[in-house]
Amino acid sequence: MSRTGSKFGPGILVTAAFIGPGTVTTASIAGANYGFALLWALVFSVLATIVLQEMSARLALVTRQGLAQALRNTYRESWLGSASVLLVVAAVGIGNAAYQTGNITGAALGLQSISGIGLGWWALSVGVLAGILLAFGVYALIEKLLVALVLLMSLVFLVTLAMVRPSISAILEGLFVPSLPPGSLLTVMALIGTTVVPYNLFLHASAVQAKWPASMSKRQALRESRLDTGLSIGLGGLITLAVMSTSAAAFFGGDTAFSATSMAQQLEPLLGAGARYFFAAGLFAAGLSSAVTAPLAAAYAVSGVLGWSQDLRSGRFRFIWIAVLLCGTVFSVIGIKPLAAILFAQAANGFLLPFCAVFLVLIMNRRDLLGEYANRPLANTLGIAVVLVTVVLGLLKLQQVVSAL
Numbered sequence: 426m427s428r429t430g431s432k433f434g435p436g437i438l439v440t441a442a443f444i445g446p447g448t449v450t451t452a453s454i455a456g457a458n459y460g461f462a463l464l465w466a467l468v469f470s471v472l473a474t475i476v477l478q479e480m481s482a483r484l485a486l487v488t489r490q491g492l493a494q495a496l497r498n499t500y501r502e503s504w505l506g507s508a509s510v511l512l513v514v515a516a517v518g519i520g521n522a523a524y525q526t527g528n529i530t531g532a533a534l535g536l537q538s539i540s541g542i543g544l545g546w547w548a549l550s551v552g553v554l555a556g557i558l559l560a561f562g563v564y565a566l567i568e569k570l571l572v573a574l575v576l577l578m579s580l581v582f583l584v585t586l587a588m589v590r591p592s593i594s595a596i597l598e599g600l601f602v603p604s605l606p607p608g609s610l611l612t613v614m615a616l617i618g619t620t621v622v623p624y625n626l627f628l629h630a631s632a633v634q635a636k637w638p639a640s641m642s643k644r645q646a647l648r649e650s651r652l653d654t655g656l657s658i659g660l661g662g663l664i665t666l667a668v669m670s671t672s673a674a675a676f677f678g679g680d681t682a683f684s685a686t687s688m689a690q691q692l693e694p695l696l697g698a699g700a701r702y703f704f705a706a707g708l709f710a711a712g713l714s715s716a717v718t719a720p721l722a723a724a725y726a727v728s729g730v731l732g733w734s735q736d737l738r739s740g741r742f743r744f745i746w747i748a749v750l751l752c753g754t755v756f757s758v759i760g761i762k763p764l765a766a767i768l769f770a771q772a773a774n775g776f777l778l779p780f781c782a783v784f785l786v787l788i789m790n791r792r793d794l795l796g797e798y799a800n801r802p803l804a805n806t807l808g809i810a811v812v813l814v815t816v817v818l819g820l821l822k823l824q825q826v827v828s829a830l
Contacts, residue, residue, distance in 0.1 A: 446531020525753025532712025
């Protein structure tokens with residue numbers, strides 16, 4: 426990602442990474458089942474993403490290290506070093522395996538909706554295709570096309586939102602008056618997990634170093650990076666809001682039942698009968714692009730924290746992305762209900778988030794590493810707030826699970 430041209434880039438990459446089939450499906454489920462009541466969770470998610478991604482980018486631009494390398498180098502002689510290794514392997518390795526299930530299932534769901542062929546066959550095909558693209562290194566050739574399709578789908582959601590004219594008062598109440606309707610806790614965790622994606626903390630750190638080189642003034646690089654992060658992730662939040670709102674308008678309180686096959690109906694006000702084909706193409710593009718980038722991000726992060734080579738041809742590097750891709754493909758093929766699989770994958774990220782956030786806040790307070798660019802009270806307060814909210818939600822969900830046993 427070169428310095429020339431636009432000042433933007435890494436933030437858009439983060440946004441493209443979380444606007445995948447998981448976000449479209451989770452936001453659609455939230456709108457269909459709870460109307461606008463969970464919009465506050467989206468606001469929290471966007472703010473949390475901006476706070477944590479800004480820290481990750483600042484760490485990378487000041488130290489020229491990613492989060493994985495910084496954790497390994499800083500806590501090498503401490504028990505925190507071992508804990509950070511476990512964190513990265515769990516949050517990025519295992520977490521991405523769950524996330525990969527959602528990516529492949531989402532892409533397969535799009536193809537199934539217009540073909541009638543079983544989901545398992547399409548899931549296997551998507552997994553094999555992603556593996557071929559990764560193995561031969563040709564994914565970059567189709568990446569721009571896939572991202573363009575995802576952006577087009579996002580634009581269609583925004584235009585549809587304007588056409589359906591949802592209640593402004595209901596939207597404002599959902600945005601600023603937090604509530605937890607009965608049965609909504611898992612969906613809230615999924616909304617947070619699909620937006621604040623742990624592996625993006627590692628992906629972003631690599632991207633900003635390529636965009637803003639060490640020869641550039643740190644202050645200027647940080648200023649441009651913060652603008653890029655805020656605007657890009659804010660745009661991602663607006664797109665997710667549009668998905669949730671169009672779904673609420675189409676399904677909440679109405680006669681049409683929400684299901685994997687009826688999701689496309691929320692775009693019918695704009696696209697009419699063509700909605701199902703466009704929605705299918707968008708889900709496939711979002712799923713395949715994420716199915717390629719997620720295993721790579723996991724391989725970079727795990728290799729970094731373990732001190733392994735990050736050469737794409739390295740045996741250990743290949744082993745990591747193959748393991749993540751294989752897990753995602755297997756769980757997609759064995760027949761888990763598609764919407765349930767995608768929702769669970771996003772919720773798993775929500776459970777892992779506080780652990781990542783704690784380590785990020787810890788490392789951002791190391792003045793011996795960051796000097797004047799270490800966290801100040803405001804950044805620490807926001808970071809701790811993210812940890813506390815996600816921990817409380819996780820404990821509430823755990824209590825529900827235990828009570829149901």
